[in-house]
Amino acid sequence: MSGRSLPSPTRQAGLIVGTFALVGVALGLVGFVAGDWARTQFVTGATGSDPDTFGPVFLALSVFQITVTLFLTGPILATVLGLLSGSRFVDWSAAASVSAGGALVGFFVMAGFGVLGVSLLSGPGTEQVYSLRAATGPLLLSGVATTAAGGGAGALGSQFVR
Numbered sequence: 001m002s003g004r005s006l007p008s009p010t011r012q013a014g015l016i017v018g019t020f021a022l023v024g025v026a027l028g029l030v031g032f033v034a035g036d037w038a039r040t041q042f043v044t045g046a047t048g049s050d051p052d053t054f055g056p057v058f059l060a061l062s063v064f065q066i067t068v069t070l071f072l073t074g075p076i077l078a079t080v081l082g083l084l085s086g087s088r089f090v091d092w093s094a095a096a097s098v099s100a101g102g103a104l105v106g107f108f109v110m111a112g113f114g115v116l117g118v119s120l121l122s123g124p125g126t127e128q129v130y131s132l133r134a135a136t137g138p139l140l141l142s143g144v145a146t147t148a149a150g151g152g153a154g155a156l157g158s159q160f161v162r
Helices: 011-042 051-086 090-120 132-160
Strands: none
Touching: 011 051, 011 090, 051 090, 051 132, 090 132
């Protein structure tokens, strides 16, 4: 390795978790702002033939879409970070373990911040927004897919060590 030190698995996993956390905070904030904007536009300020029906349903769909975006971001972020982090390791199993572990913890941190942001929505028309308990199953399945993507990308990244 020509005088280069080996990467620290703890630091690499911390980098992955920290990046997921930053993205989670941003998605939670954007989710809250977008959801509150939808509530203001389609519930509070709604007029027309049946605003009491349309507004809450539209808001619920908007929040659902924000949550799905959050869940889809996990595997994409895990893959990019897994490739980058995995490329620092010579051993593919170490690269896969660090990337998968970082993606697993990181995804749940990111999802926690993101869902927290959306859960802060309150006021008129928020009655149909899903409960946090209802998101548990999809959250766990998304976590499995994110972990697998991160681990696989880490193993792939280790094949391109400088």
